[in-house]
Amino acid sequence: MSRREVPPGECPQCWQHAYDRNAHRHLAPREDCPQCVDHMINGHPYLVPKKSV
Ligand SMILES: [Zn+2]
Numbered sequence: 269m270s271r272r273e274v275p276p277g278e279c280p281q282c283w284q285h286a287y288d289r290n291a292h293r294h295l296a297p298r299e300d301c302p303q304c305v306d307h308m309i310n311g312h313p314y315l316v317p318k319k320s321v
Pocket residue numbers: 279280281282283307311312313
C-alpha cells in the first residue's frame with residue numbers, strides 16, 4: 269500500500285480521505301462520509317505537528 273505522507277498542519281484523516289480513493293469506497297457516489305462531515309462540523313481532533321528544523 270502506498271500512502272502519502274501527511275504534511276504538517278494537516279489532518280491525517282481528511283488528508284487520507286482526500287487523496288485515498290479507498291477511503292470513501294464504501295460510500296455511495298453522493299453519500300457524505302460521516303467522518304469527514306464530523307470533522308467539518310466539529311473540527312479536526314488532531315493535526316500533524318510541524319516539524320522543527
Ligand atoms: Zn479532519
